[in-house]
Amino acid sequence: MRRLSGTIAKMTMMPLILGATGTICTASSSEADSCIPLYDKLTSIDAKRQWSPKDDIITFKLRNGIVGTVTLGSAEFRLAGMKGTLPYPVRSVGGSPCIPGSLWRDIQAEDAKYANAENEIRVFAVRAQDETAPLLGDEDTVDDLAIWVHPDDPGRSLLLGSSKAGGIHAYDLGGSQVRRYGLSSMNNIDVRYGFPLGGRLVDLAAATNITANTIDLIPIHPRTGELDMAASSSIVPAMPKVYGLSLYHSLRTGSYFAMLLGEEGEFEQYELLDDGRGRIAGKMVRSFRLASASEGMAADDEYGLLYIAEGDIGIWKYDAEPRGGTAPLIKVDTADGRRLQEDVEGLALYYGANGKGYLLASSQGSSSYAIYEREGNNAFVSSFTIEDGEQADRATAADGIDVSSFSLGDRYPHGLFVSQDDSNLEGDLKLPPNFKLVGWDSIAEGLDLPLPTLPHTDPRELQLRRSADE
Structure with a gap:
């Protein structure tokens, strides 16, 4: 720096x-x-x-x-x-x-x-289509989320939201809370599919538990989306205070990893292993340190890349493999105020067809979202804001985000973008933070993109891809 x-x-x-x-x-x-x-x-x-x-x-x-x-x-x-x-x-x-x-x-x-x-930055606006029910009585509550795609009926997919007030909350695609898991204070959350555990393949949710200072790993029931709390596991990291998290499934080796960030910029990568007793163990395989506090991360399983948001600095791109070194490959963008304004928070990957797609970042200081090409050196595409819709207010000072390119039933046939909203308003009344939902078709229209005629990419059927310089 x-x-x-x-x-x-x-x-x-x-x-x-x-x-x-x-x-x-x-x-x-x-x-x-x-x-x-x-x-x-x-x-x-x-x-x-x-x-x-x-x-x-x-x-x-x-x-x-x-x-x-x-x-x-x-x-x-x-x-x-x-x-x-x-x-x-x-x-x-x-x-x-x-x-x-x-x-x-x-x-x-x-x-x-x-x-x-x-040199003018292009910014377009989309409307919030739905929102999740706020957790009344809680102040700094929902922080991050992950979209879990149902294997048979995508319309029954769920949003898993982490809460600093305690627990993980499951919402349907209409924003209604369907389950609440009373855990400790949770910060970041992520999902991956097909983890081998006890002779079967399970979907997996992982979250940073800032009360216990652990990574909590919880199997997801394949038909109902319920979290199997009885089969949960915890990994105790070396860092003193956990913060950001991303899961990564290496399509090169088949291995699964938990990527972890600490409040002082520490990074630790753990390989996830079946311990033979129905639980998940973690083995540290890489560590390094960024210059300052970092939280947002997103791993591109197809290209084997990891993106890290260093809050007041910008976005870095790393090799996601454990032998990928400790230095970034490139700096994707700087938080100078034009496209990103500190803090840079959530990161998410939109898996497009044939290896195309986008990297999205929440720019908390400007209440906007930056879009970059997923390929090559991640060229900047555009920015957008989420404004008031018929059923939900605008999103401001956003934290965690997630996106799915897969068709999620009649409500979101072209995919879904979800963002945390820190200043959730109902008229003049300020409510606790919640999540705002936007159909990808609105974002595609702002980008002047044609809508796909078929679902883009099933997250359970990702393919190993090579970047142009490999």
Whole structure:
């Protein structure tokens, strides 16, 4: 991660400030001590700003979409997805934040970028079609979800939602809660199909249990979708505090893995094994560390790739295999405010026909969703928002997401996208968070895509594919 500036050494004779290129340079005392009124300057370039009185954070968005933040009383700042340190803390002068001239020059340099019309970010809107019932009485509740596809009747598929207030909740495709499993506080959840356990193949749900600090693995009944809690297993990770999770089924080797993220950026990969007693054991096969807190993950089983959302940095792509190394293959995108605005939260993969499809990411800071090509270097396609529908309100500050390209019965014949909604509203009444459901046909229309005449990809029948550079 490139920093915009370094901290000042105590014995420095000349103060260090940030130059327009992001490098550290020396300046005269008068230049370092200059005080630029931030609000007046932002107004002069038609930038938007917002102040949070709770923590004295000022967030500003430039005309081209780039975002920056400063905090009163702090020398730390962010600009265009990078962190930096000022020569002195931001202070209030005459009711306006006062910043060094060095930072203002960098803001001007960022504002001059992406000025051409072809650099404009395309954003379209879809309508929320359904929503899940909120968990009344709970505050920070549902966080993440996974779509489980019924093997015989896709219209009976379920949404499995994790709750920080405790447990896993199962919803039908109309948003009604059909079951609640009273477990500990759960954070991320994922599903895979056909795991060999006790001489049979079972569908598997996995979730991070932040109360017990474990990965909980639960077989799913193949006909009813019920979680078999009596047959559940737990893996105790090495990291002190579990956070994000994704399952991965390697089509190269047939092995299944649980990918785990910690609150401090730790990553651990566990191979899942039948312990011979009807339970699932985990063997750590890889570990590394990201620079900062990361939560969202999605594994592409067909291409053998893993995507990780580093909350205030962006999206990284890794080899998903245990011998895939510890360095990312590429950085898919940066959380500079244009397509992604911190925090980058949920990630999901839309499996299209013949190896095509999309990577989707929830941009919490902008209440939008970015779409990237699934193939190659994941070129950016477009962004969209979820607005008020006839039966449900808009989605804002989203966390976990999931998507299915498979036809899910009459209600969602072309597939389904689901997002957590942090600010769930009913008129002027704010309810606890819930999930918003959107048919893929609405997203396809926004992308000017033809609708498929057949179901795209059955998640139980994925195929091993090779990327262009293999």
